Amino acid sequence: MGALEIVLLPCLADNYCVILHEPESGKTAAIDAPSAAAIKAALAERGWRLNELFITHHHTDHTGGIEELKAFYGANVTGPEAEADRIPGLTRAVTEKSALVFAGHPIQVLETPGHTLGHVTYYFPDDGIVFTGDTLFSLGCGKIFEGDPEMMWDSVSKIAALPDKTNIYCGHEYTLNNARFALTIEPENEILKKRAADVEALRAAGKPTLPTTIEFEKATNPFLRPKSRSIQARLGMLGAPASEVFARLRQLKNKA
Template sequence: MGALEIVLLPCLADNYCVLLHEPESGETAAIDAPSAEQIKAALTQRGWRLNHIFVTHHHTDHTGGIAELKAFYGAAVTGPAAESERISGLTRVVTSKSELEFAGHPIQVLETPGHTLGHVTYYFPEDGLAFTGDTLFSLGCGKVFEGDAELMWQSLSRIASLPGDTAVYCGHEYTLGNARFALTIEPENDALKK
């Protein structure tokens, strides 16, 4: 089991897909699949073949590329059991009790509802990586579409309980917008102005 290579791939207008590649086995995974075209181009550029897709939640800006990627690569598709009827193409469903791994790297599934009721975060404890989808962003959190504020707070608290050196990868690039909003609340916060 080698160290994972990580590619943060901008997709669509402001989404991220994260590609994970384990060089010893040659296995490659995508966290969410916003755009098959952009993901295929990134894989081709690197000479990688997609083996796994890990889906955080059912929204189409995270699932829109699944069908094409699954058909092209034969990739396995893992996603939250609570949203299995809303995500086409799943080959495995998971809950917080599921035992999961990618290329020998253990994965813990954290149930992080709030943005959607079945949202999950994939945590790689040995690598110190968390893939939070639309639960946690830089300087903010996802909109609460299906849950409520209490449910979102519990999910954010679950993520906050991870070790402090955990690298967090989110599903969208909202940093500047979140900073502008934060400045309306704390206009004297110099750190937000940088």
């Protein structure tokens, strides 16, 4: 089992697809399929063929390229069992009980509902990487379209419980906007201020802000910090349950 090569591929307006390649076997996988054309071009440039697609949830900006990619490469398509009827071309439906392996690399499926009711996250424990789709973003979290705040808090908490050094790849480049909001919630956070400045510089240079890490997000992402007394005080919610503070943060972000 060789180390995975990772390609962070911008797609559409602000989506990311992540391409994984295992050089010893020649196997290639992609996390989500926003754009068949972009993915096919990236694969052709490297001389790779797509074997596996791992889909996090049913929204079309994550599934729009599935059918073309499946037809062109004959790739297997894995996605959440709870959304099997809403994801085109699905060949394997998974839950947290599913045991997955890609080119010798174990994959743990985490059920992370909230953004959608069946959303899943893919964690590669031996590689120290996690693909969070639209559940957890760098300095933010996804909008709650189908679940409720308590459900979403449970989901981001599940991801936050992974080892600190785990690298996070999410589904969108939202970090700059998220940083600006985070600074209104915890302006005294020195690590956050440094991260926000770095993000500004990266985006000004046209560079991605990913990956981030579990450790970094726990120190800077307000949606993982509802137990912070400074955040609770700013919201007038000292001593409130974390899920309620989280819900208020999501409400404020929706209006930002």
